[in-house]
Amino acid sequence: MSKPKIVVLGAGYAGMMTTKRLTQKLRPEEAELVLVNKHNYHYQTTWLHQVAAGTVNQNQARMMISDVINPNRVNLIYDEVVEVKKEENRVVLKNSEITYDYLVISLGFETNTFGIKGMEKNAFSITDIESSRMIREHIEYQFAKYSTAEKPNEDDLAILVGGGGFTGIEFVGELAEKVPELCKKYDIDRSKVRIINVEAAPRIMPGFDDELVAYAKRSLEDRGVEFREGAKINECKKNSFVIGDDNEEIKAGTIVWTGGVTGSSILSKSGFEITKGKVTVDGDMRAPGEENIFILGDCAWVMNEAEGKPFPPTAQAAMQHAETCSDNLKALLHHEPMKKFVFDDKGTVASLGETDAMGTVFNDNKLYGKPAVSMKKVVDNRYLFLLGGPKLILKKGKLRML
Numbered sequence: 001m002s003k004p005k006i007v008v009l010g011a012g013y014a015g016m017m018t019t020k021r022l023t024q025k026l027r028p029e030e031a032e033l034v035l036v037n038k039h040n041y042h043y044q045t046t047w048l049h050q051v052a053a054g055t056v057n058q059n060q061a062r063m064m065i066s067d068v069i070n071p072n073r074v075n076l077i078y079d080e081v082v083e084v085k086k087e088e089n090r091v092v093l094k095n096s097e098i099t100y101d102y103l104v105i106s107l108g109f110e111t112n113t114f115g116i117k118g119m120e121k122n123a124f125s126i127t128d129i130e131s132s133r134m135i136r137e138h139i140e141y142q143f144a145k146y147s148t149a150e151k152p153n154e155d156d157l158a159i160l161v162g163g164g165g166f167t168g169i170e171f172v173g174e175l176a177e178k179v180p181e182l183c184k185k186y187d188i189d190r191s192k193v194r195i196i197n198v199e200a201a202p203r204i205m206p207g208f209d210d211e212l213v214a215y216a217k218r219s220l221e222d223r224g225v226e227f228r229e230g231a232k233i234n235e236c237k238k239n240s241f242v243i244g245d246d247n248e249e250i251k252a253g254t255i256v257w258t259g260g261v262t263g264s265s266i267l268s269k270s271g272f273e274i275t276k277g278k279v280t281v282d283g284d285m286r287a288p289g290e291e292n293i294f295i296l297g298d299c300a301w302v303m304n305e306a307e308g309k310p311f312p313p314t315a316q317a318a319m320q321h322a323e324t325c326s327d328n329l330k331a332l333l334h335h336e337p338m339k340k341f342v343f344d345d346k347g348t349v350a351s352l353g354e355t356d357a358m359g360t361v362f363n364d365n366k367l368y369g370k371p372a373v374s375m376k377k378v379v380d381n382r383y384l385f386l387l388g389g390p391k392l393i394l395k396k397g398k399l400r401m402l
């Protein structure tokens with residue numbers, strides 16, 4: 001009898017950890033494992049703001065999938081998922097197709113511009129290694145252009161960041177570190193460069209603790225970041241945002257949108273029932289009504305029943321989804337009962353550049369400054385450890401200032 005075939009779509013936090021755990025929990029004769037991903041490398045999405053600012057090299061933020069997932073055990077397919085034909089247990093890829101007995105969809109997020117006029121066309125977004133690398137190169141080009149122009153335009157040096165959520169704030173933190181370095185390199189006075197964060201809500205980082213947000217804002221303002229809070233972006237033009245009731249125009253040479261994400265569009269294309277771009281999964285992480293399809297990470301809405309709203313999409317949650325999913329796949333193969341996903345909130349730390357950070361850990365204990373910076377690195381390195389052991393930490397880890 002042939003082995004059941006488990007296909008995992010997307011090699012991000014959820015897909016990598018699910019695949020890794022399945023290789024540990026199942027014997028080779030128990031199941032055939034397949035991992036499909038767009039690229040032959042895996043990147044840490046949580047480091048992309050650093051790649052975009054140029055404070056972390058893109059190669060440190062990624063690794064070859066075959067270096068951490070044994071290709072003799074898992075069939076690695078590097079191709080783009082186009083659609084899931086769930087009635088036929090089949091996945092259409094750009095260059096081929098594949099059948100499955102069990103499917104794990106962990107295709108991550110896509111940018112959501114909420115229909116803001118011109119945003120999709122005129123702003124960069126931090127979505128993957130390539131889009132992040134383009135931002136870094138564009139910023140550096142603006143500095144080079146300014147330093148060699150006959151009539152330099154200071155607007156070219158301004159960097160506008162739309163969205164003051166977690167990603168937007170971490171990104172301006174990296175920019176605050178990178179800009180002085182670029183000014184030195186291109187012999188430009190730091191005071192000529194503006195980093196402006198625009199947030200529609202009354203304050204940045206909505207939902208985050210007031211004291212922590214006040215700390216972050218002070219730290220970033222001290223390093224030259226400007227905030228425009230309660231400022232709705234009406235339009236994104238080629239080189240500006242138009243904001244607020246009076247349609248004020250703020251010009252910049254670089255515009256980055258970090259204000260919203262949604263689940264992969266493959267979900268709706270494949271006929272899943274969608275809520276705000278994601279699938280509200282059952283307690284065991286399966287799609288409602290689907291016996292053999294699990295949906296994880298940023299593609300899944302997992303309800304926080306105590307608060308009556310979904311948990312926020314995080315790498316921490318994606319990795320925990322992977323644990324439940326791999327246990328439940330094993331349970332299905334062994335005809336045992338499946339377990340319910342329970343989120344274990346270990347806290348959240350936001351970096352404010354290389355030298356500062358803030359957040360909460362274990363039961364809402366607040367951390368600021370150096371201890372928070374170290375904790376952020378411990379979190380990043382812990383993931384590398386879970387994926388590839390100490391060897392991977394030594395190769396790709398953040399070891400400075402630990």
Ligand code: FAD
Nearest residue numbers: 010011012013014038045080081108297298313314315316
């Ligand atoms: P991802 O990790 O994004 O992986 C999706 C994978 O699917 C990728 O490899 C992608 O290439 C692949 N893929 C996508 N479409 C296709 C396709 N059609 N075909 C084939 N492959 C495809 N969370 C935290 O917990 N802490 C943080 O500090 C934090 N910081 C963040 C900073 C930034 C800049 C960003 C953008 C996010 C941050 N997050 C953080 C959120 C976190 O990164 C996500 O919640 C997490 O990556 C979700 O994991 P995932 O496996 O669902 O998706």
